[in-house]
Amino acid sequence: MAITWEKDYASALARARSENKPLFVDFFSPT
């Protein structure tokens, strides 16, 4: 199962709420 990265925080939070799942936030720096 591939990881689906939401395109932005707001949509991720909305999906987390609608699916009743926790949100995993990974702050990154481009290498």
Add this chain to the structure above:
Amino acid sequence: MDTVTYPHGGVQRRLGEHFVCVRPQIDVEKDLAKKYLATWTPGFFFVDGQENVHYRATGYHPPEMFEHLLDFARGLMAFNRGSYDEAGKILTAVAEDKDPSPLQAEACFWLGVARYKGGDKDALSKTWSSILDRHPNSLWAPKVGFIREKEKVAKGRRRTG
């Protein structure tokens, strides 16, 4: 993380099944980084639908340790909502996994508390005792070291009583 950890099958399965995932770029999403007090990368946050942060971790994690992190965070979130049986199952899997990681001692600590709050009052000292046996050099061992003294006192009382 992109080269080794995120392509790992166990990591992909856990993130896909149990979490909604997002990767803000720290120097672009500055307000969001400030909100979460994210100051270094990679910076991982486990958040509920009300935006409460249940756990955070910083820095590269190899796959096996990251699998433990994901499971541990999920167990802690179950614990925080009062689902002690569910938390106990998830934390047990981390604590007893054959692949060692520094998160196992912390998982044992919270597993003891989950069992205690779930109604098994004797489990707290038994589970914490396993930290002293299996992870004596961990950060969690000094926090539970007092139980050995309590056990000695209790044995002394039984002998003299």
